[in-house]
Amino acid sequence: MKILRDLFKDYRFCFSFAVLVIILIMAFLSRFSPHDPTLWNVVPKDLKPSVKYPLGTDSNGQDIFWQATYAVRNSLIIALIAGTVSRVIAILVGMVAGYKGGTTDRVLMFISDSLLVIPLFLIMVMLAMMVRKFLNLVVLGLLLSAFGWAWDARVIRSVILSLRERDFTKTAILTGTGTVKLVLNEYMPFAMPLIFSTLINNISWAIGLEITLAFLGLVNLTIPTLGTMLNWAITYQAMFLGRWWWVLTPVFISVFLFIALYWLSVSISEYLDPRTRIQRVGAE
Amino acid sequence: MNNPILRTENLKAFYVLDMAGKQKVAKAVNEVDLEIRENEVYGIAGESGCGKTTLLKAIFGAFDPPLRLIDGHIFYYINDLGVDVTTLNANEKRKLRMTYISYVPQGSMSVLNPVIKVKGTYQDFIGSHVRGNTRKEAFELARQHIIELGLPRNILDTYPHQLSGGMRQRVTIALAALLGPRIMIADEPTTALDVVVQRGVVQLLMSIQQKLKNTIILVTHDMGVHANIADRIAIMYAGKIVEEATTTKIFGSPAHPYTRFLIDSLPRFGDKTQRGSVPGNPPSLTDLPSGCPFHPRCPHTFEPCKEQMPDYTQLDADHKVACWLVA
Amino acid sequence: MAFVKRYLIPRLIQYVLVIWLGVTVVFFIPRITPNDPVMSMIAMMRARGSTLEPGSMDGIINDLTEMYGLKGSWLSQYWAFWGRLFHADFGVSFFQFPARVNKLIATAMPWTLGLLLTTTAISWTLGNIIGGLAGYYSRKGWSRTLDAVAMVIRPLPYYIFAFALLILLTWIVRWFPITGGASLGAKPTFTWGYIKDVLWHSALPALSLSILGGAVNFQTMKLIVQNVNAENFVQYAKLGGVTEGRIVGKYVIRNALLPQITGLALSLGQIFSGALITEIVFSYPGLGMLLYNSIVRGDYNLIMGITIFSIVGITTAILIVDLTYPLFDPRVRYD
Numbered sequence: 001m002k003i004l005r006d007l008f009k010d011y012r013f014c015f016s017f018a019v020l021v022i023i024l025i026m027a028f029l030s031r032f033s034p035h036d037p038t039l040w041n042v043v044p045k046d047l048k049p050s051v052k053y054p055l056g057t058d059s060n061g062q063d064i065f066w067q068a069t070y071a072v073r074n075s076l077i078i079a080l081i082a083g084t085v086s087r088v089i090a091i092l093v094g095m096v097a098g099y100k101g102g103t104t105d106r107v108l109m110f111i112s113d114s115l116l117v118i119p120l121f122l123i124m125v126m127l128a129m130m131v132r133k134f135l136n137l138v139v140l141g142l143l144l145s146a147f148g149w150a151w152d153a154r155v156i157r158s159v160i161l162s163l164r165e166r167d168f169t170k171t172a173i174l175t176g177t178g179t180v181k182l183v184l185n186e187y188m189p190f191a192m193p194l195i196f197s198t199l200i201n202n203i204s205w206a207i208g209l210e211i212t213l214a215f216l217g218l219v220n221l222t223i224p225t226l227g228t229m230l231n232w233a234i235t236y237q238a239m240f241l242g243r244w245w246w247v248l249t250p251v252f253i254s255v256f257l258f259i260a261l262y263w264l265s266v267s268i269s270e271y272l273d274p275r276t277r278i279q280r281v282g283a284e
Numbered sequence: 285m286n287n288p289i290l291r292t293e294n295l296k297a298f299y300v301l302d303m304a305g306k307q308k309v310a311k312a313v314n315e316v317d318l319e320i321r322e323n324e325v326y327g328i329a330g331e332s333g334c335g336k337t338t339l340l341k342a343i344f345g346a347f348d349p350p351l352r353l354i355d356g357h358i359f360y361y362i363n364d365l366g367v368d369v370t371t372l373n374a375n376e377k378r379k380l381r382m383t384y385i386s387y388v389p390q391g392s393m394s395v396l397n398p399v400i401k402v403k404g405t406y407q408d409f410i411g412s413h414v415r416g417n418t419r420k421e422a423f424e425l426a427r428q429h430i431i432e433l434g435l436p437r438n439i440l441d442t443y444p445h446q447l448s449g450g451m452r453q454r455v456t457i458a459l460a461a462l463l464g465p466r467i468m469i470a471d472e473p474t475t476a477l478d479v480v481v482q483r484g485v486v487q488l489l490m491s492i493q494q495k496l497k498n499t500i501i502l503v504t505h506d507m508g509v510h511a512n513i514a515d516r517i518a519i520m521y522a523g524k525i526v527e528e529a530t531t532t533k534i535f536g537s538p539a540h541p542y543t544r545f546l547i548d549s550l551p552r553f554g555d556k557t558q559r560g561s562v563p564g565n566p567p568s569l570t571d572l573p574s575g576c577p578f579h580p581r582c583p584h585t586f587e588p589c590k591e592q593m594p595d596y597t598q599l600d601a602d603h604k605v606a607c608w609l610v611a
Numbered sequence: 612m613a614f615v616k617r618y619l620i621p622r623l624i625q626y627v628l629v630i631w632l633g634v635t636v637v638f639f640i641p642r643i644t645p646n647d648p649v650m651s652m653i654a655m656m657r658a659r660g661s662t663l664e665p666g667s668m669d670g671i672i673n674d675l676t677e678m679y680g681l682k683g684s685w686l687s688q689y690w691a692f693w694g695r696l697f698h699a700d701f702g703v704s705f706f707q708f709p710a711r712v713n714k715l716i717a718t719a720m721p722w723t724l725g726l727l728l729t730t731t732a733i734s735w736t737l738g739n740i741i742g743g744l745a746g747y748y749s750r751k752g753w754s755r756t757l758d759a760v761a762m763v764i765r766p767l768p769y770y771i772f773a774f775a776l777l778i779l780l781t782w783i784v785r786w787f788p789i790t791g792g793a794s795l796g797a798k799p800t801f802t803w804g805y806i807k808d809v810l811w812h813s814a815l816p817a818l819s820l821s822i823l824g825g826a827v828n829f830q831t832m833k834l835i836v837q838n839v840n841a842e843n844f845v846q847y848a849k850l851g852g853v854t855e856g857r858i859v860g861k862y863v864i865r866n867a868l869l870p871q872i873t874g875l876a877l878s879l880g881q882i883f884s885g886a887l888i889t890e891i892v893f894s895y896p897g898l899g900m901l902l903y904n905s906i907v908r909g910d911y912n913l914i915m916g917i918t919i920f921s922i923v924g925i926t927t928a929i930l931i932v933d934l935t936y937p938l939f940d941p942r943v944r945y946d
Contacts, residue, residue, distance in 0.1 A: 012762070110628065116877060118633045119925055121884035122902075122918040126637065129906060129914070130644035208768030212888055215770060216906055230774075239778065247778070254771050262766030346850060381852030395847035399865050399941060408861065412854045443941045459851075 007271055012263035019260035023253070027076055030069035035062065037070040037224045049245050056245035059236040064249055070224040072253060074137055075207050078225065081141025082148055082206035083199050089145065090152035091195065095183050097153070098160025109157070115150035123147075124209065128218035135220045140213075144206045152198040159191045193272045200265040204258055211254060226250045226257075286321040288361055289466055289499050290343065290385075293317060295356035297342040299569075300349075310569040312338035314523035315356075317596075320501060322466070325493060327514030327531070328503045329546065331566050335523040336503045337390060340469050343501070344387055345369045345377045360384065360467075382413050385467040386460040390475070393452050396444035402455060403440035409459060426462055433458050433488060450481030454488055461492045468492070469501045474509055486513055507550055511535060516602065519543045522567050522577035524593070529603035539605040541582050576608065584609055618943055619934075626930045633922035637915060638692055642685065649675045655909055701916030704905075712916035715901060723897030726813060727886050730820035731875075737821075738828025739871055743864045745829065746836025758833065764826040769885035773819040773892040780815060816893045820886055831874060835867045842866070869940050876932040880925050 007013045035042045041061035049056040055064035097108040127143060128135065135143075160183070163169060172182050207226065213219050214227025221228050229250040233239075238246040294317060299310040312335040320326045330336050338351065347353045358369040362384060369377065381387070389395055396405055403423075410422045431437055435454055444452060453473060460468055470489065474482040490513055493500050502514060510517050511531060518528040519540065527540040538544045545562040564581040567573055573580050579589035588594070588608045596604045597611050652675055653668075676682050683691075695701070701712035745754040764772070839845060840863060848858050890899025898917060905913035937943045 110625070111632075113625075114629045114632050117629065117880050117926065117929055119880045119884050119918075119921050121887065122914075122921055123633075123636060123640070125902070125906065126640050126914060126918060127644070129909070130641060204766060205768075208771070212768065212770045216891070216903065218906065251771065251775060251778070255767060255775065258766040258768065258771065259763055263762065266762070344850065378852045378854075381850065383852075387847075387850040389843070389847055389850060394843040397844045397848070397862050397866070399869075399939070400861065404861075408848070408853050408857050409851050412852055412857065443945060445942045446945060456847075 003271075007267060010267045010271070013267040016260035016262075016264035016267070019256050020264070023072055023076070023257060023260075026069045027073035030066070030073045033066040033069060035066050037062065037067055038222050046243060055249050056243075058232065058246045059238070059243070060232060064246060067224050067229060068249055068253060071226045071229050071250065074223060074225045075210060075227070077137050078141045078144070078210055079203040079206040081138060082144035083203045085142060085145035086148040086202055087152065087195055087199055090149040090198075091156055091191075093149065093153040094156025094191075095160055095187070098157040099164065099179065099183060105157075109154070112150040112153045115147060120147050121209075121212070124213065125216065125218065128213055132218060132220075135218075137223065140210065140219060141206075144209060148202050148205060152195065152202070155194055155198060156191050159194065160187055163187050163190060193268075197265045197269040197272070200261055200268070204261040204265075207254070207257065226254050286323055287364070288319050289322045290320045290361065290501075291318065291359040291366070292343065293357045293359070295339075295342055295358060296354040297338055297347065297351060297356075298354050299338075299351055308570045311523050311572060312351075312569055313342050314572075316523075316525055318343075318518065318525065318528075320467075320499060322499055323497050324515040325489075325500045325502060325513050327510040327517040328501065328520055329505060329507060329510055329517055330520035331505060331562075333566050333569070334520045335569065336505075336520055337471055338523075339520065340387070340471050340501070340503055344381075344385065344469060345372070362466075379413070382409060382460075382463050382465060384465055385469065386463070386465040388457050388460045388468065388470040388473055390471040393449045393476070395456055396452060398444055401441055401443055402447075406440060406459060406462070410462065413463060422463070429462060430458055433461075433491065448481075450477050450484065453477065453481075453485055457485065457488055457492070461496065464496055465498060467499045467501065469503075471503050472505075473502070474504060474506060482509070489513065507546060519546070522572060523569060524577065524606070526578065526607070527603075527605040529600070529605075533600070533603050539599060539603070539610055540578075540607050541584055541609070542578050543605075576606075618937060622930060622933055626926055629926050630923055633926070634693075634696065634919055635689075637918050637922070638689060641911060641915070642681070642688075649681065651909065652911075696919065701919065702912040704910055704913045712913050715913065716898065716916060716920055719896060719898045719901045722895065723886060723890065723899065726816060726820070726890070726895070726897060727883065730817050730824060730886070731882060734821045734824030735828055735871075735875060738825040739832045739864075739868065741825075742829035742832030743836050743867060744859070746833040746867070747840060747859055747863055749833065749837055754833075757829065761826040761830045764823060765830055767823070769819075769823060769888045770892065772823050773816070773889040776815065776819045776822075777892055813895065816886075816889045816895045819889050819893075820882075823885070824882060827878075828871070832867060832871060835870055836863055839863050839867045865939075869936070872932065872936050872939060876929045876936075879929050879932070883921065883925050 008017075030037075039062075043053065043057050043061055043063050045057060045059055045061045047053055047057045053063050053065065055068060058064055058067070093108050093112065097105040097112075124143070124147065131139065131143070163186075168186065169182070172186060177186075210219070210225060211227035211230065214221070214225060214231050215234070217231065219225070219228065221231060227250075230247070233243075233246045233250070236243075236246075238244075294315055295313055296311075296315060297313040299312055301308045301310070314335070316339060328336050328339065341347075341351060342353070343358060345358065353370060356370075359366040360369055360380070361367075362380075372380075396402065406426050407419075407423060410426065411419055414422045427437075427440065430439060433454075435451075435458060439447070439451070439455060447455065457470070457473065460470075473485050473489065477485065486509060489500060489502070492498075502509070504510065514531050516528065516530050517534045518525050519534070519542065520526070521542050527534070527538070527543050529539075534543065535547055538547050542562065545560070549559050549561045551559060562581060563583075567577055567580070573590075575588070575590045575592050576582075576585075576594060579585045582589065586608070594606045594608045594611050596606050598604050599610065649672060653671065681688065699713055701716070704710050704712050704715055741757065745757055748754050767775070845858065845862050848862050853862075887897075887899035887902060889895075890897045891903045894900060898921070902914065902917050904910075905917070
């Protein structure tokens with residue numbers, strides 16, 4: 001498609017595309033893992049990377065490479081759940097607030113703004129502590145999504161506000177289009193590109209928060225994710241004991257993942273904004 | 285006939301855009317030859333998108349990317365000496381601004397820095413061109429100047445957002461005239477203002493011109509304003525000047541078909557017949573028609589119009605037109 | 612007077628309401644989640660090997676319930692909760708019994724506050740200045756290089772960046788001390804020796820926070836400035852031949868600062884959370900470490916205390932920043 005071709009001209013998009021493809025392949029590879037990721041002592045412990053164990057083994061007796069495939073898969077699942085559910089919430093809140101206006105709008109925006117300024121991290125810590133026992137992938141994803149919709153809701157709301165004043169809205173209403181149909185069919189296409197780019201940012205945020213919570217020990221440590229891998233590595237003093245392969249694997253994967261997601265969202269949103277698209281001018 | 289104060293020679297200024305790999309060139313000023321004289325009000329008229337603003341920017345020497353000077357020269361006659369602006373560097377051009385030539389831009393409503401008072405803006409402009417003690421004098425002169433031009437005394441102590449659009453417009457015009465420039469360029473100074481304020485702006489321009497005896501180059505699509513204040517008018521279409529004459533001749537005996545359409549579209553008192561307008565749409569500057577750019581919309585188009593752009597025919601001492609019909 | 616009505620009062624009302632909402636949420640979380648704090652505390656006590664006589668169980672449960680403020684109906688608990696808050700009474704910490712939570716927070720707070728104030732000031736001012744210049748000269752090489760660097764740093768969460776820095780500077784290149792706010796056993800005094808010690812140990816967390824915060828400010832300021840550059844009044848100043856120094860300072864940066872002030876207010880919550888996380892990575896003895904220890908030991912009172920304290924603190928800080936905005940934007944000051 002033409003859009004993809006244009007996007008590939010941006011080196012940032014190429015980089016992030018490549019990294020994400022690799023990450024997705026890794027996640028997919030987890031299906032073929034010869035080891036059960038939740039068991040211990042399936043391979044000899046603390047071996048350096050070699051041909052047999054490409055990323056070495058850890059102190060729990062797990063093959064780091066296959067652990068990493070699971071970690072990536074699980075982190076992505078959590079993030080995707082968090083991202084999509086929070087988009088849905090954001091769309092609902094944003095559309096209702098934008099379209100209805102008045103008190104509904106003010107109340108919804110108040111809640112949304114409060115979520116933005118209150119240090120959510122601490123609230124998340126409290127919540128996670130309380131539901132620690134039940135924290136599997138899905139629950140964690142939902143928990144994250146409960147707090148990640150605020151920014152997006154505001155964005156969608158402003159799109160709706162500007163669309164509401166446009167001529168085609170008045171025409172649609174005069175010709176009897178119902179509110180729901182109007183909002184879903186007519187307004188959504190305008191909001192879609194924005195929603196997509198905030199989705200990417202949200203996924204990045206979710207992964208980051210998961211890693212942070214895991215590092216604090218607030219998640220189910222038997223499920224391999226990027227965060228729990230790091231937590232185990234630190235608990236076993238991998239740094240001090242010189243076992244760099246265990247620590248650096250989740251760190252490297254995360255760093256590349258975050259940069260790739262960010263570059264993806266920046267290149268897409270710059271492409272969508274006509275002003276920045278034209279900014280690359282041939283007038284030196 | 286007065287001496288020239290500004291002259292352009294085969295001026296070509298295009299916008300070079302690079303959109304996702306493809307290059308598009310908008311030929312906004314396409315081989316323009318102008319000679320503007322001292323102590324006159326020179327009007328430039330034409331539809332939106334014909335290149336009027338770009339021509340002003342080019343004359344001003346403001347070639348900011350994506351606008352590029354492709355070809356041609358611009359001469360300022362400073363103290364009777366012709367200076368080629370295209371050869372000056374940025375700092376030399378900067379020094380000429382406000383002192384020799386000043387600009388009243390389109391949309392004067394939002395050209396004042398919103399976070400400082402009007403006097404702050406005045407001080408910045410003065411301070412950038414006048415040194416030392418003379419700065420204070422200049423600022424005092426500014427205060428007097430404001431009063432002389434009929435603006436309220438305390439206007440310098442207000443913030444821009446506290447003034448109405450028309451008032452801001454007049455403040456900008458007063459500022460442009462402050463250091464007594466020989467040329468003042470006004471880009472659509474009356475657009476987006478109500479009629480009463482428009483009159484105030486036009487009168488302000490006239491009183492400045494009479495006081496300083498300088499040149500005002502006025503760009504607007506409003507023929508009524510031209511009729512009011514311009515001495516000579518140039519009609520611009522798709523980056524080219526298609527006709528130039530004194531105001532009376534433009535309105536009395538327009539030669540170019542496009543000019544005729546413009547004049548005919550003006551309403552007159554008591555005349556209730558339907559006014560016609562130019563058929564079709566103005567061409568895109570990135571995709572100009574061949575030959576004379578007006579030929580797709582011209583009712584009198586014939587053979588040579590599609591092939592070649594006509595040269596100027598001098599109908600009179602001060603009336604020239606570029607059209608195959610009179611060539 | 613219109614200013615007070617239109618600007619001041621809505622913000623004060625919002626301030627009060629947000630704190631109310633935050634505190635209410637904190638109140639409800641332990642009460643509606645399936646985990647019973649009292650039972651889990653007893654389970655933890657047992658797991659650590661303390662033997663509990665059967666007869667004393669009721670007494671213990673009663674005491675615990677009271678200490679957690681869980682006695683009585685929800686409404687009476689809520690009321691009592693607020694009552695204690697107004698006396699800044701967050702109860703007693705469990706694992707540092709009988710230390711009061713206030714005292715623990717008060718000891719840790721200056722460390723965090725010092726770190727936060729300095730790093731926020733540095734990253735905001737430097738980030739804005741450099742970002743502003745980079746935005747104005749956006750075509751120059753150095754501007755683009757800095758932008759590329761910021762593109763790599765910015766997306767990293769506080770934890771990963773701090774951790775990566777930790778690995779880099781204490782392990783790979785052994786320049787800095789690994790933990791603590793001061794050398795072990797040093798007594799806090801106002802001697803130069805102690806202060807130097809503190810500065811040395813704070814260097815890493817400060818570096819981590821400043822660089823990350825600076826990268827974000829740099830990028831947003833650069834974008835804002837690029838937009839302001841295209842504004843009518845900047846173009847006009849250029850057409851008027853105003854000197855470049857004046858344009859950059861008075862026209863571009865002063866106008867670009869306005870959204871940055873608002874942006875600062877909005878991001879204070881994140882900066883604070885980031886500071887806590889960074890403290891934990893570097894074992895810096897501020898609120899972050901306090902939080903970490905309380906998580907590890909399941910000290911509910913302490914966690915709640917820290918959370919509420921943070922909510923009030925941050926909302927107040929945001930209010931203060933919000934109130935300085937009119938100083939910079941005359942459009943809000945005058946009608």
